[in-house]
Amino acid sequence: GNSVTQMEGPVTLSEEAFLTINCTYTATGYPSLFWYVQYPGEGLQLLLKATKADDKGSNKGFEATYRKETTSFHLEKGSVQVSDSAVYFCGLIIQGAQKLVFGQGTRLTINP
Amino acid sequence: GAGVSQSPRYKVAKRGQDVALRCDPISGHVSLFWYQQALGQGPEFLTYFQNEAQLDKSGLPSDRFFAERPEGSVSTLKIQRTQQEDSAVYLCASSFRRQGGTEAFFGQGTRLTVV
Numbered sequence A: 001g002n003s004v005t006q007m008e009g010p011v012t013l014s015e016e017a018f019l020t021i022n023c024t025y026t027a028t029g030y031p032s033l034f035w036y037v038q039y040p041g042e043g044l045q046l047l048l049k050a051t052k053a054d055d056k057g058s059n060k061g062f063e064a065t066y067r068k069e070t071t072s073f074h075l076e077k078g079s080v081q082v083s084d085s086a087v088y089f090c091g092l093i094i095q096g097a098q099k100l101v102f103g104q105g106t107r108l109t110i111n112p
Numbered sequence B: 001g002a003g004v005s006q007s008p009r010y011k012v013a014k015r016g017q018d019v020a021l022r023c024d025p026i027s028g029h030v031s032l033f034w035y036q037q038a039l040g041q042g043p044e045f046l047t048y049f050q051n052e053a054q055l056d057k058s059g060l061p062s063d064r065f066f067a068e069r070p071e072g073s074v075s076t077l078k079i080q081r082t083q084q085e086d087s088a089v090y091l092c093a094s095s096f097r098r099q100g101g102t103e104a105f106f107g108q109g110t111r112l113t114v115v
Helices: none
Strands: A003-006 A011-014 A019-021 A023-026 A031-038 A045-050 A056-059 A062-065 A075-077 A086-094 A106-111 B005-007 B010-013 B019-024 B031-037 B044-050 B053-056 B065-068 B075-079 B088-095 B110-114
Touching: A003 A086, A011 A019, A019 A106, A023 A031, A023 A086, A031 A056, A031 A062, A045 A062, B005 B088, B010 B019, B019 B088, B019 B110, B031 B075, B044 B065, B044 B075, B075 B088
Parallel strands: A011 A106, B010 B110
Antiparallel strands: A003 A023, A019 A075, A031 A045, A031 A086, A045 A056, A056 A062, A062 A075, A086 A106, B005 B019, B019 B075, B031 B044, B031 B088, B044 B053, B065 B075, B088 B110
């Protein structure tokens, strides 16, 4: 089946620290991969996505590279800010399908 | 408003009670999705509509769950005879694309607590 496993949280960092949140997947088809973010009190928002192997998605200083050989899509940011505090969800969607498959989420807290 | 609106934001139900959760998608959006998010977990797919047609209901956990979108706009998720395991946040998402995908916009969700 299709599933996503991501780094367990919570993760607490100081401002300007380097961030990595690990994400690996299993898929029966050929997936697109994504990261969603949920800020406090808000709905889920698409952060970035990649549709094929070796593609890099990027947005708001965050990056993730689609690694087919390791079935991974790790989220990185070089210098986090307090405003990045949120819950981050890795996930996949099989091309041609409609439903999103999410990981369990990682809560990130950035301290000033 | 401009976004996906869900109501109520919070609902407390006694076990065995029926509940109805409403979703107002973004105007003109063709696709509508319902997801269930248990505490500490990621959202899990429940069902998908394209206009008024329910094309996929494979994620509905039991026949106590029923969703409708009769005019291809507002959708209602109904849960009959609620159980404690139904406690979760129910998320609605809509998309202008027929296949939805990552272009879907999510509402803030309805938090259901069954006591």
